[in-house]
Amino acid sequence: MSLRIEQVGPASSARLAAIHATGFDRPWPANEIASLLHMPASLALAAYDGDEMGGFVLVRSAVDEAEILTIAVHPDLRRSGAGRALLDAMADVLVRTGVTRVFLEVSTANTAARALYDRAGFRQIGQRHGYYADGTDALVLEKTLQGSGQDGA
Template structure:
């Protein structure tokens, strides 16, 4: 399967909301995506296949750090490398922008996402009890990006 990565614009908000709705029990509305994509500090990347939008990631950048706000892979495209492709493209783009560390929160119950982040080199740096609306905890994960001068220096 050929995966194509591209930057997301505000015009993609409706498509992102549809994929998010298929991926999460509490999806974000289209207006939330539009609002985030209007902010200059938000980086959005998508992966498409011949069948359309396969997944996307939204990241907020603050100086030399970034936080993954959400990452979603269309259920029809899971286990095909979309998540890994998104993460690699995001990390390269962030490193090019001078970002040295990336953070995210992930539900302790989301074993598939936790496995992806672990394979990508993220490590646990904290726990947020009752973080999600259903009362589940969130792990706080961090990754130092290669070439940032902080990877073992």
């Protein structure tokens, strides 16, 4: 498998929504994703395996900080390195735009995502109790970016 990472825009929102639906109980509809992608501070990168889009990461930035709004990888590409490739590519793009810190929230129940974020250099800086609809807590994670997009902590 050879992954390719590319920036995508609102025209890809239906495909992004379909991928999001493979990983979340409450997936985001295409119109919400498109609305986010129409905002100047939002950016999505997609991972392709050949011609097939298999995952994406969506972020929103403000000045020198960014928040990962969501990341999703199709089940066929999970554990292939696609999630990590998306995070690394996003970090590289953000560094070039002056972002120095990235934040995200992840469910305490999502052990696979938590392991991915840990390996990618994110660290816990907080917790939101009962944050998700199912009552689970969210861990607030942060990563400091430097130079090449690698963790500076």
